[in-house]
Amino acid sequence: MAVKLCLLGYGKMGKMIAALAPEFECTVVSIIDPNQKDCYHSITAEALQDAEVCIDFSHPSVILENMQKVLSYQKNMVVGTTGWFQYLEEIKQQVQLAGTGFLYGANFSIGMNIFKRLVAEATMAFDRFPEFDVYGWEMHHKQKADSPSGTAIELSKTILANSSTKKKALFEPAYPKIESEELHFASVRAGSFPGTHIVGFDSETETIELSHCVRSRSTFAYGALQAAKWIKDRKGFFNFEDMIADVLC
Ligand SMILES: NC(=O)c1ccc[n+]([C@@H]2O[C@H](COP(=O)([O-])OP(=O)(O)OC[C@H]3O[C@@H](n4cnc5c(N)ncnc54)[C@H](OP(=O)(O)O)[C@@H]3O)[C@@H](O)[C@H]2O)c1
Structure with a gap:
């Protein structure tokens, strides 16, 4: 067509x-x-x-x-x-x-849109196991004008919508100590890194990370x-x- x-x-x-x-x-x-x-x-x-x-x-x-x-x-x-x-x-x-x-x-990006669906699914699944804590971070080249990225904001909304524990996203450094209802989503700006977004789930015994990287x-x-x-x-x-x-x- x-x-x-x-x-x-x-x-x-x-x-x-x-x-x-x-x-x-x-x-x-x-x-x-x-x-x-x-x-x-x-x-x-x-x-x-x-x-x-x-x-x-x-x-x-x-x-x-x-x-x-x-x-x-x-x-x-x-x-x-x-x-x-x-x-x-x-x-x-x-x-x-x-x-x-x-x-x-x-x-x-087709990949990022499917990635968001995976993040929603994974958040729902790990939500049933309170020993896992969810977090996110993103990394971009040093020319990027904004921080956090619009996609990081979208991903945290997806996580909050599918988590019974997390109530708000923190994009600034978490200090003195993160509360259990806070989702930490960090941003790194350096060098020439292509846009990368990572969402992870961590317990005392294992870590799972979903990662999306734009190469072009x-x-x-x-x-x-x-x-x-x-x-x-x-x-x-x-x-x-x-x-x-x-x-x-
Ligand atoms: N949704 C997505 O997946 C996605 C992906 C990439 C980028 N974006 C967004 O798309 C936009 C463009 O990105 P880009 O990287 O291509 O930017 P860019 O290289 O700056 O290109 C934008 C072009 O539009 C021109 N322009 C300005 N006013 C216009 C008008 N009234 N009518 C038509 N063209 C006009 C600009 O001209 P002058 O330079 O003379 O002003 C420039 O040539 C940005 O807002 C960016 O954030 C979205």
């Missing part, structure tokens, strides 16, 4: 998606980026006319406006740009009014292209986890 794409944002992710699109039988028919050569510089009817799905990897400061413009042209959309989730309900209503298909995700940003581009194919003929408001759940069932 071929999909005609418009890319919004032609930075690192936009370029990677353009390069990988043919592997997914996708064709990039237009690119919108305000400062790049040979691109449309704003969202217009002409820029979108041949596109079936728009994929946005632009910038948190413009994403709200981009989504509203694309919806006004009633085009299906995949959004990888983050930083707008406080407007989720508002956008959901606008998607329903527009009658289009819309899919967003904070992390388009192309994993996010693969996920976004799969999402574009999935949303092409759908209507409604979805996140990336909905797509994974649909593929798995």
Whole structure:
């Protein structure tokens, strides 16, 4: 099933998606980026006319406006740009009014999404054995702007939702002593490490660790292209986890 794409944002992710699109039988028919050569510089009817799905990897400061413009042209959309989730309900209503298909995700890695399901399962299983304590840590290269990572926050929500003991996550150093209802999720920033997230379960006699490591940003581009194919003929408001759940069932 071929999909005609418009890319919004032609930075690192936009370029990677353009390069990988043919592997997914996708064709990039237009690119919108305000400062790049040979691109449309704003969202217009002409820029979108041949596109079936728009994929946005632009910038948190413009994403709200981009989504509203694309919806006004009633085009299906995949959004990888983050930083707008406080407007989720508002956008959901606008998607329903527009009658289009819309899919967003904070992390388009297939592996991380399945990893989250494993973390939920493992937390539920170890929850029945109080001798095990759960913890997490993540490590990224020293250029990463934020700490903890958005994914660490998501993973701790998954753990808290499936643990009867842990009530809150601690992202700062735990001092003087961690309480049993506290989940410690630590962050390390150094060197060139690729994004790594680890969730562990520890007892006096054994340790189990689940680990996910991103070796290339192309994993996010693969996920976004799969999402574009999935949303092409759908209507409604979805996140990336909905797509994974649909593929798995
Ligand atoms: N969900 C995921 O799995 C995932 C994965 C990776 C990245 N991301 C997110 O995706 C976004 C883009 O990441 P990136 O690494 O590709 O960033 P990037 O290299 O900075 O690329 C963003 C591009 O969008 C352009 N842009 C700015 N305003 C725009 C507008 N109004 N319309 C269209 N394009 C516009 C920027 O132009 P200027 O440089 O001239 O401003 C830049 O060329 C970030 O928010 C990042 O956090 C999400």
